[in-house]
Amino acid sequence: MFTTAFLDIPALQSANGEVQLPGSKSISNRVLLLAALSQGTTTIHDLLDSDDTQVMLKALEQLGCAVVRSTDPAHLNSYHVTGLGGHLAPATAARTLQLFLGNAGTAMRPLTAALALLGGNFEMSGVARMHERPIGDLVDALRQLGCRIDYLGNEGYPPLRIHPVTTAQLHLQTPIPVRGDVSSQFLTALLMALPLVGRQQDVTIEVMGELISKPYIHITLELLQRFGIAVKNDSWQRFTIPAGSHYQSPREIHVEADASSASYFIALGAIAAGKSSKPGPNNSTIHIDRSVKVLGVGAQSIQGDIRFVDAARAMGAAITSGPNWLEIRRGNWPLQAIDMDCNHIPDAAMTLAAMALYANGTTTLRNIASWRVKETDRLAAMATELRKLGATVEEGADYISITPPADREAWRPASIHTYDDHRVAMCFSLAAFNPAGVPVRIEDPKCVAKTFPGYFEALFSAVRPVPGSVPVICVDGPTASGKGTVASAVAAALGYHLLDSGALYRITGLAATRAGIPIDADHAGQIAALIAQLDITFTPDQRVLLDGEDISLAIRSEEAGMNASLGSALPAVRQALVQMQHDFRQLPGLVADGRDMGTVIFPLAPLKIYLTASAAQRAQRRHKQLIEKGIPATIADLRADLEARDARDMNRATAPLQAAQDALLLDNSDITVEEAVAQVLAWWEKRQPFAAVAAHSQASA
Numbered sequence: 001m002f003t004t005a006f007l008d009i010p011a012l013q014s015a016n017g018e019v020q021l022p023g024s025k026s027i028s029n030r031v032l033l034l035a036a037l038s039q040g041t042t043t044i045h046d047l048l049d050s051d052d053t054q055v056m057l058k059a060l061e062q063l064g065c066a067v068v069r070s071t072d073p074a075h076l077n078s079y080h081v082t083g084l085g086g087h088l089a090p091a092t093a094a095r096t097l098q099l100f101l102g103n104a105g106t107a108m109r110p111l112t113a114a115l116a117l118l119g120g121n122f123e124m125s126g127v128a129r130m131h132e133r134p135i136g137d138l139v140d141a142l143r144q145l146g147c148r149i150d151y152l153g154n155e156g157y158p159p160l161r162i163h164p165v166t167t168a169q170l171h172l173q174t175p176i177p178v179r180g181d182v183s184s185q186f187l188t189a190l191l192m193a194l195p196l197v198g199r200q201q202d203v204t205i206e207v208m209g210e211l212i213s214k215p216y217i218h219i220t221l222e223l224l225q226r227f228g229i230a231v232k233n234d235s236w237q238r239f240t241i242p243a244g245s246h247y248q249s250p251r252e253i254h255v256e257a258d259a260s261s262a263s264y265f266i267a268l269g270a271i272a273a274g275k276s277s278k279p280g281p282n283n284s285t286i287h288i289d290r291s292v293k294v295l296g297v298g299a300q301s302i303q304g305d306i307r308f309v310d311a312a313r314a315m316g317a318a319i320t321s322g323p324n325w326l327e328i329r330r331g332n333w334p335l336q337a338i339d340m341d342c343n344h345i346p347d348a349a350m351t352l353a354a355m356a357l358y359a360n361g362t363t364t365l366r367n368i369a370s371w372r373v374k375e376t377d378r379l380a381a382m383a384t385e386l387r388k389l390g391a392t393v394e395e396g397a398d399y400i401s402i403t404p405p406a407d408r409e410a411w412r413p414a415s416i417h418t419y420d421d422h423r424v425a426m427c428f429s430l431a432a433f434n435p436a437g438v439p440v441r442i443e444d445p446k447c448v449a450k451t452f453p454g455y456f457e458a459l460f461s462a463v464r465p466v467p468g469s470v471p472v473i474c475v476d477g478p479t480a481s482g483k484g485t486v487a488s489a490v491a492a493a494l495g496y497h498l499l500d501s502g503a504l505y506r507i508t509g510l511a512a513t514r515a516g517i518p519i520d521a522d523h524a525g526q527i528a529a530l531i532a533q534l535d536i537t538f539t540p541d542q543r544v545l546l547d548g549e550d551i552s553l554a555i556r557s558e559e560a561g562m563n564a565s566l567g568s569a570l571p572a573v574r575q576a577l578v579q580m581q582h583d584f585r586q587l588p589g590l591v592a593d594g595r596d597m598g599t600v601i602f603p604l605a606p607l608k609i610y611l612t613a614s615a616a617q618r619a620q621r622r623h624k625q626l627i628e629k630g631i632p633a634t635i636a637d638l639r640a641d642l643e644a645r646d647a648r649d650m651n652r653a654t655a656p657l658q659a660a661q662d663a664l665l666l667d668n669s670d671i672t673v674e675e676a677v678a679q680v681l682a683w684w685e686k687r688q689p690f691a692a693v694a695a696h697s698q699a700s701a
């Protein structure tokens with residue numbers, strides 16, 4: 001997951017590949033609650049691992065459910081949940097439980113109803129935004145039923161206080177009215193909770209106003225069925241839970257992949273999985289047939305957002321499907337502008353707004369007033385951010401009309417504010433296919449954790465950048481100047497990959513020594529051949545493995561540094577490492593540290609830094625570093641060594657250490673690591689197109 005302040009997505013060109021999607025949020029949290037209310041243990045497979053499900057799991061544990069995560073590495077998203085059997089333990093019922101539910105509507109609403117009927121004392125709260133999301137219609141319905149609920153903040157909104165009531169105090173004889181035109185989650189909440197108290201008689205819920213988001217109610221009914229509750233549905237206006245209903249654990253249940261999450265990859269296929277051809281050998285032509293395949297959800301899904309497939313088809317996507325997979329290709333191009341009532345797919349419809357950027361006219365999405373009460377006011381958010389890209393947007397109380405930028409010149413590189421809304425972040429990543437070839441900045445990318453923590457990684461695995469668009473920041477300089485330290489901090493701040501090219505020369509030196517090959521010109525060919533056979537892994541926690549063995553420490557000795565320097569003077573050795581270094585240049589970007597990053601390996605890199613510090617400083621820093629690692633050394637020896645190494649690295653014939661002509665010099669003798677890192681990041685920011693945009697929109701505001 002990207003936890004950086006922002007993520008810059010370089011211009012993207014095409015898409016091709018398979019994506020396994022995480023479990024559905026709606027199904028995950030419903031199944032968790034139903035398992036918690038049932039008797040016995042339910043094993044839930046493929047549960048979504050996200051902020052909202054974590055919030056629910058924690059709440060269930062507080063209520064007294066046993067929650068055990070599978071330790072099988074192949075099934076880490078399987079959980080065993082032992083339910084309450086419809087009753088709180090007496091010790092739990094005697095206390096006031098404080099439940100914090102973050103920004104998870106799929107936890108807050110159903111839990112409110114269930115806890116109001118379960119008999120206990122609870123205080124339920126969430127993040128600030130949760131306290132702005134209405135819950136009054138649900139509380140009204142529960143109060144009419146006889147439940148006792150107080151508002152602890154603003155009337156109609158969480159936080160809430162729930163007091164216990166007995167079944168005898170409830171009015172179950174008359175239909176329970178609930179509004180259906182604000183959020184279908186209120187009805188879902190009642191449907192899942194009422195079997196707790198409906199043993200003696202039928203319990204009926206009557207929907208007031210037109211029921212929105214029926215597909216979510218469909219999911220609720222399907223899952224209730226799996227847990228033994230057969231609800232009678234009268235034309236989506238009256239729902240009856242028959243007398244004698246009680247939750248029965250299905251023992252085992254699989255969570256479908258999230259159909260709303262699928263929408264981004266369906267759009268991806270429609271936008272970027274086009275056919276193309278290129279000249280092959282002997283006057284032949286190579287045809288490339290790209291597609292995006294989504295695994296885990298398909299034609300037989302119970303989720304309403306699967307109908308996004310029809311909407312995407314209307315815009316030109318070519319989609320084939322099986323029971324649990326979808327395969328998407330580009331059909332009509334440009335996409336077809338549409339005018340559509342999106343009431344049935346409120347979440348996935350946001351993805352249509354992103355697709356509208358590539359359509360042949362104005363796309364209008366209607367009947368989406370519910371966007372205003374989601375994680376943020378999504379209508380306002382989408383309008384504001386689409387405009388930043390150069391689109392013309394009209395925003396109404398319950399609709400949005402989007403006209404794409406008129407031509408390439410009208411597209412702007414934008415920094416997209418994401419409003420702590422996962423869907424805004426995911427939608428706007430699709431803007432990176434813009435014909436102008438400009439990058440897109442996604443602010444606060446970690447907000448995707450709500451439903452799809454690995455979203456950007458999944459996206460990057462299935463797309464190809466515009467050639468040359470993946471940026472490289474080069475940090476070259478002499479030994480112990482702080483290259484590795486600065487490069488890794490800059491990479492971490494930007495979410496970029498890191499290439500420690502010196503480590504490759506150090507590994508080479510170590511491998512040659514172990515193989516008994518002298519490191520000299522006579523054996524250069526042999527060392528180069530050895531390199532081709534090495535199995536090198538850089539782990540995410542910055543350890544280095546050679547054929548599976550952790551050699552992180554072994555390559556850090558001064559002897560290993562000297563051997564690296566010796567080998568690095570041999571042209572055949574350098575040549576053997578070139579491709580390996582180029583392969584590090586992957587989405588979303590790379591920070592490369594070494595001697596010749598800017599001069600030889602990445603000569604077109606958009607930012608090159610030449611980092612230096614005085615020999616005295618460098619000897620002292622290296623001394624401190626080695627002592628801390630438990631490697632003995634003296635400052636005098638180190639200084640002599642590093643001066644010898646500098647001399648060889650600078651004077652060798654091939655790729656000598658020198659500043660690239662267009663490098664920026666940074667002498668960090670008298671500044672801290674933090675200052676050095678901040679300077680590099682500031683230089684990088686100056687080269688980005690986004691700053692100018694921010695200034696532009698401020699000026700025009």
Ligand SMILES: Nc1ncnc2c1ncn2[C@@H]1O[C@H](COP(=O)(O)OP(=O)(O)O)[C@@H](O)[C@H]1O
Pocket residue numbers: 477478479480481482483484485486621622625668669671672673674676
């Ligand atoms: N201003 C500074 N900039 C970078 N590194 C510094 C600075 N001051 C002290 N150091 C320290 O210098 C040591 C050597 O840095 P390192 O990144 O290993 O150098 P290199 O990769 O160039 O050999 C590290 O322990 C680092 O923390």
Ligand SMILES: Nc1ccn([C@H]2C[C@H](O)[C@@H](COP(=O)(O)OP(=O)(O)O)O2)c(=O)n1
Pocket residue numbers: 478479480481484501502503505506561564565568569593594595596597645649
């Ligand atoms: N791009 C590179 C990186 C390192 N080298 C050589 C030269 C250096 O003396 C050795 C070891 O590099 P490394 O960056 O690990 O060394 P320091 O940590 O700066 O001491 O490898 C090179 O020739 N070209």
